[in-house]
Amino acid sequence: MENTKHMTHKMPTKEERHKLFGSVKPGPKQKPTDKNKMPDLQNVQKDFLFDIDAVGISNVKHPIIVQSNLNPTTQTTIATFKLTSKIEKTSKGTNMSRFTEQLNQYHEKGFIANFDSLKQFTKDLAERLDQNDATIELRFPWFFERRGPQSDLVGMNHADISMLVTYDAVKGCSIHASLTASITTLCPCSKEISEYSAHNQRGHITMEVSFTDDFDETKTDWKEMLLEAAESNASARLHPVLKRPDEKMVTEQAYENPRFVEDMVRLVAADLYESPFITKFEVSCRNEESIHMHDAVASLRYNKLDSSSL
Template sequence: MRDVQNETDDRNLEIDRVGVRDISWPIAVPDRDSGTQETIANVSLSVSLPRDYRGTHMSRFVEVLSSQEKRVTFHNMEGLLETLRARLAARDAHALFDFPYFITKSAPVSGAKGRVRCDVRFDASLVDDEFDLVTTVTAPIQTLCPCSKEISDFGAHNQRAHAVMEVRLSGFVWLEEFVKMADDCASAPIYSLLKREDEKFVTERAYMHPKFVEDAVRDLALAMRAEPRVLWYRVSVASHESIHNHDAFAVIVGDKRNG
């Protein structure tokens, strides 16, 4: 049978990334409370393609994914890329895993338990034998505007916001630890289940801790600075404004690898 992919191409153009994306794949990730959490990831896999090859072998991407352990962690992403690169005879390999992750939170007064969704991404690359992994955790939080509180006779506008933490790590960090950092930088945490006494507590806590997105993102950056396992970070907070027809956002990038 003719192997069309291995035919020589004479256009003299290397392809930076070629592969497959939007693969729904069951995975298990470490869960601090229960050991592992089953979830579904949206997966993209790609490799570089030399200029003299017409095409890559698309089926091999799924074969490599199928051959891996279902447990996807900080520790085995490099092995996945090494296998991918060897199987496809490529110089570079890349993988993206996007998946929902659920944190169980207890309401602050009643103790009622509910699950809050966070969104996680593993962005891994193996380029010229250099492995890189950026982990992104997006967690919902609440912000209350200090200016609105200052100028209003009653109340202040408050809204749901999202804290996005992109990090390069030197060691394993629980996803729950990042969610706690996000909660601590907010006017108040977000819960999925609140009784009346909890709602009173949360709204009053937010009122007593007003924060602009600038305040929240600075507090989040300080938490990243203080965490020795974080080598590099890009943190952002976006507030989905309740009285404006736009979002407010702020971003800080820090690199501790060079002191």
């Protein structure tokens, strides 16, 4: 039988233990506890030298609801928020608690992350802060079903999404978004010079886009559109579940569609150029090279409102 040690001495009380580890009794309280009697440093009005372009909170994690045309059509995910507003040099600071206060109010109603709700959020936030502007930025993973091309077996893929909405009392709202999707690319040079086979790699396509003022999110799922722009121009799509017949199809498809990073950014840019509700965009591609120690990168930007871009 194993020897066991049993506690034989009496433990101090919890209060005594806390005192042992440094806790002390509360001291005298002289400052007011009534909010109306407390000094409000943020609202001090003086000449504080400079206007501030953005002040607020960041790295705030909060649940949101995401809707799309792809299954699952409604999902809950975790977003990382950044909430800011400008302040003039006559104000010492902003009211930080009002940012999270409003975020929680929207959460209680079911915070659907679409541009209509974000537009209303920034307008409400500006009014709450007694400012003429407000900006909200959120980043989150968006999940979607992907089926094996031959087996039709289902798994979940994801892309990284960001949404940015800025409200200005005079100019109104501007809306921007980005999507990063992972793809397969097969090296055209390797295919060209080799007797057989070609090396391939995982690529990452990032598209940052600005939308027209009249963009209607209820008619077009921009997430699905950006995902398709990335995946349809790749050598092959990525799949969470692949059986042998699937793998054969994906491997052969990649071999039939070789792509450099330069090819990728130009092909994706062409799709974005043809989209009537995108005004400007930036496309970048990063390939994790399979036979090099480095990554291959390429990027381009285009403003459709600037006639000198082409």
